[in-house]
Amino acid sequence: MAQITLDGIGHAYGGDPKTEADYALKPIHHVWEAGKAYALLGPSGCGKTTLLNIISGLVIPSHGRLLFGDRDVTRLPTERRNIAQVFQFPVIYDTMTVAENLAFPLVNRGVARPRIDARVGEIAAMLDLTADLKRRARGLTADAKQKISLGRGLVRSDVSAVLFDEPLTVIDPALKWELRSKLKAVHRALDLLMIYVTHDQVEALTFADKVVVMNDGRAVQIGTPAELFERPEHTFVGYFIGSPGMNLLRGEVAGAEARVDGHVLPLGAAYPALPQGMAVTLGIRPDYATLTAGDGLPVTVTRVDDLGRKRLAHASLGGGQSVVATVPHGMGVETGPARLRLDPGKIHVYVDERRVAGRDLVGRAA
Amino acid sequence: MDSRVWDNRAWLFVVPVMAFVLFSSLIPMMTVVNYSFQDSMGQNSFFWNGPGWFQNLLDPTTAVGARFQGALLRNFAFSFTVLAIEIPLGIAVALCIPKSGWRVGAVLVAIALPLLIPYNVVGTIWQLFSRTDIGLLGVALGRSGVPFNVTQNAGSAWAVIVLMDVWHWTSMVALLCYAGLKAIPDAYYQAARIDGANRWSVFRNIELPKLRKVLVIAMLLRFMGSFMIYTEPFTVTGGGPGEDTSFLSIDLVKMALGQVDLGNAAAYSLVYNLITLTVCWMFFTYTTHADSKDVA
Structure with a gap:
C-alpha cells in the first residue's frame, strides 16, 4: 500500500x-x-x-x-x-x-x-x-x-x-x-x-x-x-456542487463593496488588488441569500418553489439578473416586491472563472 | 361490461396464407402420406397396405430396413464429424478476426466467399479438385504416395466430403461467433485484466459462456444442413464408392426416383422428416429451457 x-x-x-x-x-x-x-x-x-x-x-x-x-x-x-x-x-x-x-x-x-x-x-x-x-x-x-x-x-x-x-x-x-x-x-x-x-x-x-x-x-x-x-x-464548482447551484452575478467590485444592477452590496473582504470598478462575477449560494422581513435589497419575487423541506424564491434584481434565495421558515411569501439579504461573508469574487482571495476586514472572516 | 363485437370475419385475412400453405406443404405432404399407407400396381389403382411400409423400413432385417439404417448411421456420423470440426474451428477463426480497422471488412468478405457459392458448384469444385488425373489435390496426394481415390476408397471419399463441408460452412459458424464476440462489452475484458486472468481463462470464463446462445444456433443450423445434405456429396461421389457415402437424402432419391419404389420411399421420407423435426424440437426446448433458467 x-x-x-x-x-x-x-x-x-x-x-x-x-x-x-x-x-x-x-x-x-x-x-x-x-x-x-x-x-x-x-x-x-x-x-x-x-x-x-x-x-x-x-x-x-x-x-x-x-x-x-x-x-x-x-x-x-x-x-x-x-x-x-x-x-x-x-x-x-x-x-x-x-x-x-x-x-x-x-x-x-x-x-x-x-x-x-x-x-x-x-x-x-x-x-x-x-x-x-x-x-x-x-x-x-x-x-x-x-x-x-x-x-x-x-x-x-x-x-x-x-x-x-x-x-x-x-x-x-x-x-x-x-x-x-x-x-x-x-x-x-x-x-x-x-x-x-x-x-x-x-x-x-x-x-x-x-x-x-x-x-x-x-x-x-x-x-x-x-x-x-x-x-x-x-x-x-460553484454551480455544479449544491442543489440548486451557486448564484453567479455580473457586477463590479470596488474595495469592500460590489455593485450589481445598481445595488450596492457590502462584501466580507476587501479587494484592493482589483482595479476600481473592474467587471467581475460574484457568487453566493442560495443558502446564504435569504428573503427577509427587515432591511435588505429591494427585489421582485417572480416564482417560489416549495421543495417541502425548504422553499426557494427566484428574486429579480431589476437589471435583468436574478437570484435564487432561501425563504426562512414561517415567513409568508408571494410573488411581488420583497427584501433580500445576502450574507457578505459568503459572497465570493471571481475573475476569469477563478476565485480571487480578498484581504480580511478586521473582525470578519473571509 | 364487454363491448367487444362478435365477428369472425377477421379470419378472412388468414385465408391467403392458408391457401399458400395448403398448396406448398399440406397437399404434397398428404400425397406422401397417401403413398406411405397404400400400394399401387400402376394404372392409378391403389390398395391399402396399413403400416406395412413403415414396419418394413424400421426392421433392419429387411433389405429396405438395412439400407435405411445404414444411411441413417452414416448420416449421423457425418453430422457429428462436421460439427466436431466446424464448431471449434469456427470459434478459433472468429477469435482471429480483427476487431477494428479496414482489415475487418477484407477478412469478413474473404471468409464469407464460400457461403456465396451454389451447392452444386461447390460439389463440382471439389470433384475436380480431388480427381487423381487432373485434380490438384488428387494428383498431389497420388505423387506423394498417399493411397487416395475418391471413386474406389471409402476413406478418401469421406475425407473429401468432410473437408468440403468444413470448407463450405465453417465460415458461417465463424461469422456467427464473430458477431457474438463483438457483442461482449469491453468492460469484461478490462475486468479480466484487472482480475489477472490469462488468455485461456478469458476464453473459458468470458468468451465461451457469452457465445453459448450463438453456438446453439450454429449447431442447430449446421446439424440441419449436414443432416439434409444432398447436392454436394452427390456431385462428388454419387453416394459411392458402393453405398459408403449414401446419406439419407441420396438414398431416398435413389429409392423414389431411381427405383420408383413409392411406398417404401414415402414411409422413408416421413420417418426422415420426423427425425429432423425431433432434433429441432430437442434443440428448441433445450435453448428455451436454458434461457428460463437464467431468469429464475
Whole structure:
C-alpha cells in the first residue's frame, strides 16, 4: 500500500496534442494519499474515467509519469499494477458461483486456498452475499451482480488502490444509500486508497474524504466537501456542487463593496488588488441569500418553489439578473416586491472563472 | 361490461396464407402420406397396405430396413464429424478476426466467399479438385504416395466430403461467433485484466459462456444442413464408392426416383422428416429451457 502520484499526467487520444483543447485530460499534478477515500466528480465527458483508466493501466497516458510509492508504473500493464477496479455495469463470470467469482482475482494470483476462503467469506459478509455464495452468479439480479463486482474489487487485500467507475449506476435508488454507506464502512475497515468516479455530487460528497471536481479535462478544485461548498475556487464548482447551484452575478467590485444592477452590496473582504470598478462575477449560494422581513435589497419575487423541506424564491434584481434565495421558515411569501439579504461573508469574487482571495476586514472572516 | 363485437370475419385475412400453405406443404405432404399407407400396381389403382411400409423400413432385417439404417448411421456420423470440426474451428477463426480497422471488412468478405457459392458448384469444385488425373489435390496426394481415390476408397471419399463441408460452412459458424464476440462489452475484458486472468481463462470464463446462445444456433443450423445434405456429396461421389457415402437424402432419391419404389420411399421420407423435426424440437426446448433458467 502506498500513495499514488500523478506527475504531470495528461492524455490526448491519438497523441500529439497541438492545443489545450486536444487533451482529454489536461496535465495534472496530484498525490493520492494511502488509506484515503477520494471522489472524482464531474459531468459526462470531463475526463474522469480517462484519469481512472490511466491509474489502472487500461489507458497509457500520452504525457507525464505515474508513481505507485516510488515505483514508476506509467507503462506497466494493468495485470502487473496491483490495482482493483469496479466498472459501471456489473461484470460477472456467468459460469461461476458467487464464491468462485469473488475468489477469481485471488485464484489467478496463486493465493493459498485457506486464505482465499477466509477472504471471500469476509468480503461476502461485508456485502451481505453470504447466503448467495453457493449460487450461480448468472441468475442473480443486477443489484446482486454489481455487489459481486464490488466484492471482486475489494477481495485483494494488498492492492495499491481500489477504483470505482460510477459503480452504483445500475443500482436501485433505495439500495444505493445502503451500498454507499456500506462502501464507506468497507473503506474504514480495509484502510485502502479508494478512488470513486461519479457525476452525482451526493454520492461524491458522502463517500469521499476529498473530492476532485473535474470539468473539460481539468481538475478545477480538490478539497473536502465543506471546502467545495463554502469556498468554491471556480465558478464551475460553484454551480455544479449544491442543489440548486451557486448564484453567479455580473457586477463590479470596488474595495469592500460590489455593485450589481445598481445595488450596492457590502462584501466580507476587501479587494484592493482589483482595479476600481473592474467587471467581475460574484457568487453566493442560495443558502446564504435569504428573503427577509427587515432591511435588505429591494427585489421582485417572480416564482417560489416549495421543495417541502425548504422553499426557494427566484428574486429579480431589476437589471435583468436574478437570484435564487432561501425563504426562512414561517415567513409568508408571494410573488411581488420583497427584501433580500445576502450574507457578505459568503459572497465570493471571481475573475476569469477563478476565485480571487480578498484581504480580511478586521473582525470578519473571509 | 364487454363491448367487444362478435365477428369472425377477421379470419378472412388468414385465408391467403392458408391457401399458400395448403398448396406448398399440406397437399404434397398428404400425397406422401397417401403413398406411405397404400400400394399401387400402376394404372392409378391403389390398395391399402396399413403400416406395412413403415414396419418394413424400421426392421433392419429387411433389405429396405438395412439400407435405411445404414444411411441413417452414416448420416449421423457425418453430422457429428462436421460439427466436431466446424464448431471449434469456427470459434478459433472468429477469435482471429480483427476487431477494428479496414482489415475487418477484407477478412469478413474473404471468409464469407464460400457461403456465396451454389451447392452444386461447390460439389463440382471439389470433384475436380480431388480427381487423381487432373485434380490438384488428387494428383498431389497420388505423387506423394498417399493411397487416395475418391471413386474406389471409402476413406478418401469421406475425407473429401468432410473437408468440403468444413470448407463450405465453417465460415458461417465463424461469422456467427464473430458477431457474438463483438457483442461482449469491453468492460469484461478490462475486468479480466484487472482480475489477472490469462488468455485461456478469458476464453473459458468470458468468451465461451457469452457465445453459448450463438453456438446453439450454429449447431442447430449446421446439424440441419449436414443432416439434409444432398447436392454436394452427390456431385462428388454419387453416394459411392458402393453405398459408403449414401446419406439419407441420396438414398431416398435413389429409392423414389431411381427405383420408383413409392411406398417404401414415402414411409422413408416421413420417418426422415420426423427425425429432423425431433432434433429441432430437442434443440428448441433445450435453448428455451436454458434461457428460463437464467431468469429464475
